[in-house]
Amino acid sequence: IAEPQAEHPRLPVYPDRLWPPSAADIETWCQPHRKIFGEFSSSSFGDFQTVFDQPQEYIMELTFNQAAKGVNKEFTVNIMDTCERCNGKGNEPGTKVQHCHYCGGSGMETINTGPFVMRSTCRRCGGRGSIIVTPCIVCRGAGQAKQKKRVMIPVPAGVEDGQTVRMPVGKREIFVTFRVQKSPVFRRDGADIHSDLFISIAQALLGGTARAQGLYETINVMIPPGTQADQKIRMGGKGIPRINSYGYGDHYIHIKIRVPKRLTSRQHNLILSYAEDETDVEGTVNGVTLTSSGKRSTGN
Numbered sequence: 001i002a003e004p005q006a007e008h009p010r011l012p013v014y015p016d017r018l019w020p021p022s023a024a025d026i027e028t029w030c031q032p033h034r035k036i037f038g039e040f041s042s043s044s045f046g047d048f049q050t051v052f053d054q055p056q057e058y059i060m061e062l063t064f065n066q067a068a069k070g071v072n073k074e075f076t077v078n079i080m081d082t083c084e085r086c087n088g089k090g091n092e093p094g095t096k097v098q099h100c101h102y103c104g105g106s107g108m109e110t111i112n113t114g115p116f117v118m119r120s121t122c123r124r125c126g127g128r129g130s131i132i133v134t135p136c137i138v139c140r141g142a143g144q145a146k147q148k149k150r151v152m153i154p155v156p157a158g159v160e161d162g163q164t165v166r167m168p169v170g171k172r173e174i175f176v177t178f179r180v181q182k183s184p185v186f187r188r189d190g191a192d193i194h195s196d197l198f199i200s201i202a203q204a205l206l207g208g209t210a211r212a213q214g215l216y217e218t219i220n221v222m223i224p225p226g227t228q229a230d231q232k233i234r235m236g237g238k239g240i241p242r243i244n245s246y247g248y249g250d251h252y253i254h255i256k257i258r259v260p261k262r263l264t265s266r267q268h269n270l271i272l273s274y275a276e277d278e279t280d281v282e283g284t285v286n287g288v289t290l291t292s293s294g295k296r297s298t299g300n
Contacts, residue, residue: 031134055095055173057165060153068193068215070157079146081170085137090141095134100125148278158191158243178212191249193239197233198258199223212253214238221253231255 014030056079066073082088091097102124104111109122121127135141151169153176159165161180166173187194197212207225211218213236221233232252263271275285 002118007095016278024180025118035257043047043255048203055175057164057175060155060176060178062155062159062178062180064181064186064188066155067159067161067178068188069155069185070159071155071242073153073155075153075176076148076150077169077174078146079143079172079174081172083136083143083145084147085145085263086136086143088143090128090136090139090143091132092134092136097128097130097132100129103129105129112160135214158241160188160243163226186215188240191242192252193249194254196256197221197253198256199227200258201260203227204229204255215240219251219253223255227257229255229256229257 008239016111039241042054056077058075058077060073060075062071087094087268089097090183099105100107100122103122103259107125107129108119108121108128109124111118111120121130132141137141139145147170149169153165156165159180161178164175164177169177172293175277185195193215195212199208199210202208203210203223204227207227208222208223210223213219214222215238219235219238221235232254234262235253237248238251241248260267272287275281275288278285
């Protein structure tokens with residue numbers, strides 16, 4: 001007894017056949033689809049390979065100063081681009097191409113699959129509309145060839161390690177990722193830079209001036225009296241350009257006090273005299289003893 005026929009979201013309903021369909025019915029229904037997706041694809045991915053062709057990626061090494069200030073740097077790339085010999089036509093210069101009779105020169109062919117009419121790229125000419133009889137000796141008819149090109153990469157001031165820029169090369173694009181070397185002088189924190197400045201004990205106590213290496217020029221730094229170790233002095237606007245906004249970062253100078261390892265006899269006596277007057281010492285000082293009348297050096 002035949003079951004009532006019901007619509008199915010995937011398989012068609014044939015009025016002269018029973019439901020559920022037999023294996024032969026399913027095979028008959030699937031055959032046109034196999035033909036569509038099988039004959040017109042040379043691989044499991046078909047023409048999607050060219051659609052998702054990704055730009056080539058390159059690594060460019062930069063010094064700290066080049067990344068901070070910006071630079072135009074020449075770079076060599078190997079890239080697939082329009083063949084210079086045939087100008088992308090695919091045929092050897094001076095030769096002619098034949099009209100494709102398979103698609104009538106349209107580059108598309110039509111196939112009837114039962115209720116469907118499908119149009120696809122011509123399998124004979126690959127969509128060109130013509131047949132290359134004598135392929136280009138450089139690109140072998142592809143119209144593109146690998147070429148070595150020298151390009152000038154404009155490195156923006158303030159670029160950071162690991163950042164990537166997109167650069168047009170001919171009719172293609174490349175990605176350039178920057179690798180920034182460490183600096184022996186500066187440390188970077190965004191648009192700000194940090195460096196160390198060594199000063200003497202006398203400069204720390206009495207104040208004065210010192211010369212520090214800056215990113216753009218030598219900086220004269222004012223040392224206030226009583227400067228402490230690891231104290232920071234801010235030099236506004238002496239840092240790296242802000243790549244996503246206006247202005248510059250700051251240069252922070254970290255003060256380091258250089259303690260001499262050896263003293264002259266006069267320096268030793270002066271330090272002992274200073275130590276006798278100190279009142280905020282936790283512990284003891286070599287060469288200085290505490291007496292009932294106050295601190296005295298062992299030499300007195």
